[in-house]
Amino acid sequence: MIITVKQTCRICGNNQLSPIFDFGSMPPANTLVSKSDFAHEQPFPLQLMACFDCAFMQLRHVVAPDLLFRDYAYMSSSSQTYLDHFSTLADTLITRFKFPARSLVVDIGSNDGSLLKAFQVHKMHTLGIDPARNLARLAAKQGVQTVCAYFTEPTAKKLVQKYGPARLITATNVFAHIDNLQDFLAALDILLTKDGIFFAQFPSLVDLLEKNAFDTIYHEHLSYFSITALKRLFGRNHLDLFDVDYSPIHGGSLRIFVQKKGGGMKKNNRSIHSFLEREQQFRLHEPKPYMQFAQNVQKVERNLRRLLKKLRDQKKKIVGLGAPAKGVTLINILRLGTKEIDFITDSTPSKQGLYTPASHIPIFQEEVLRKWPPDVGIIFAWNFADEIIQKTQFLKKRGFKYIIPVPKVTVIS
Numbered sequence: 001m002i003i004t005v006k007q008t009c010r011i012c013g014n015n016q017l018s019p020i021f022d023f024g025s026m027p028p029a030n031t032l033v034s035k036s037d038f039a040h041e042q043p044f045p046l047q048l049m050a051c052f053d054c055a056f057m058q059l060r061h062v063v064a065p066d067l068l069f070r071d072y073a074y075m076s077s078s079s080q081t082y083l084d085h086f087s088t089l090a091d092t093l094i095t096r097f098k099f100p101a102r103s104l105v106v107d108i109g110s111n112d113g114s115l116l117k118a119f120q121v122h123k124m125h126t127l128g129i130d131p132a133r134n135l136a137r138l139a140a141k142q143g144v145q146t147v148c149a150y151f152t153e154p155t156a157k158k159l160v161q162k163y164g165p166a167r168l169i170t171a172t173n174v175f176a177h178i179d180n181l182q183d184f185l186a187a188l189d190i191l192l193t194k195d196g197i198f199f200a201q202f203p204s205l206v207d208l209l210e211k212n213a214f215d216t217i218y219h220e221h222l223s224y225f226s227i228t229a230l231k232r233l234f235g236r237n238h239l240d241l242f243d244v245d246y247s248p249i250h251g252g253s254l255r256i257f258v259q260k261k262g263g264g265m266k267k268n269n270r271s272i273h274s275f276l277e278r279e280q281q282f283r284l285h286e287p288k289p290y291m292q293f294a295q296n297v298q299k300v301e302r303n304l305r306r307l308l309k310k311l312r313d314q315k316k317k318i319v320g321l322g323a324p325a326k327g328v329t330l331i332n333i334l335r336l337g338t339k340e341i342d343f344i345t346d347s348t349p350s351k352q353g354l355y356t357p358a359s360h361i362p363i364f365q366e367e368v369l370r371k372w373p374p375d376v377g378i379i380f381a382w383n384f385a386d387e388i389i390q391k392t393q394f395l396k397k398r399g400f401k402y403i404i405p406v407p408k409v410t411v412i413s
C-alpha cells in the first residue's frame, strides 16, 4: 500500500483526533526530481491531527516508508554546524555514561554515518541501521559499518545474534519518522543491554508551535512529540524515561534518555518536571495553541507571498539558499515556482542538478551565486542561517537582502 490512513492516536490509541491543518496534496519533501520524473510525480494528502489528551500531533496519512526512505536525498554531513553538533553529542554521551572502549553503539537512521564517526573517535564499536541504499553504501565507504534495513523486531533479533547487544542506541531525527512505535520499542528491548541507554533527539512540539515551524510538517514526520506524550508511551512499554534535555538544533529539539525498567540510572525528576511544566503552561491539552498555530501559518504564508510579489515587481533576482525538506514544503504550501524564485543552491552534491518536486525550481551548487549574484536570498534552511549567512558574505553588495521565513517573515539587509 502506497498510503494508509492512521485513524487512532499513535500514543494512546484513541480515535478522538482533532484536525489542525490541511496542507492539501503535497509531494514527499525529500524527493527531489529530475526533468524525466516530472510526468510521474505523485503528491499525497498532508493533514495534521492532534490528540489533546496526549499533547501530541500526528499526520492522518502514512506514506509507504520504502517510497520515502529507500533512496534518501538528505545527508547529515551537508552542514558543518550539524557535524559539530554530532561531535559534541558523542563527547557528551561518552563522558556522561563512561561506556568502556569497544562498547557497541548502534545509530538508528544512521544516514551517512556522521554521528557514528564521532563515536569512533572515542574507540566505540559502531553499527549503523538505515533503510536508504544510497546512504548505507556511502557510510560503508567512509568506514561506518551499516545494515541497510528498518529497525524492527525481526531486524533486532538478527542484529543481536550477529553483533551482540548494544550499550548505547541513538536515534537522532528518526523517532518521529516511525509509524509502528510499539515494534520499534520491542526492537529496542531486544538489542539494548540490561544497563543500556537509548538516546533520541527530535523536534519539540512546543517549539514547532511557538516558532510557526509549519515547514517542518511533511510526510516523513509522522509524529510531533511532547514529553507528556512520551512519558505515557514509555511508561506503557516498561521503559524508564530518566532524563530530558534540550538543544536548539533544527529549530529546537527535545533530547530524551531512556533505560529499561530497573536500569541503574537515577531519574532526573527536576528536568523532566520542568519540561512537563512548560507543556502545561503552553496548554498543549487544549485546542487553543494549535488553532493559534494554524492562524500563524496563514499569516506567514500571506506575508511571504506579498513580500515576494513586491520584490518581483521591482525586478529583483530572488534565489533560495539551501534545499532542505522544509524548504520544499514551504515552496509547495505557498505554491511558489520559478515565477517567484529563479533557482536554489544547496551544498549537498546529490541534490545539485535536480529540481524541487511539483514546483520544479532548479537546484545548483553554491558556487553559482558568485557567477549569478542575486538581489535576495530566502534562507530555506533557516535552522542553519548563521552558517549560510557567514558563507555568503560575498553577496553583501548594496541592497542585498536575506529573507528568513519562520518564525515570522524577517528581512535582513
Ligand code: DWN
Binding pocket: 030, 074, 078, 079, 080, 081, 173, 174, 220, 221, 250, 321, 322, 323, 324, 325, 326, 327, 345, 346, 347, 348, 351, 381, 383, 384, 387, 388, 391
Ligand atoms: O528530520 C530531518 C532533518 C534532520 O533533516 C529529515 N526528515 C530530513 C532533513 O530535513 P531538512 O532537509 O529540512 O534538514 P536540514 O538539515 O535543515 O537541511 C539543510 C539543507 O541545507 C541541506 O540540504 C544542506 C543545505 N545547506 C546548504 O545548502 N548550505 C546547509 C548549509 C549549512 C549550507 O551552508
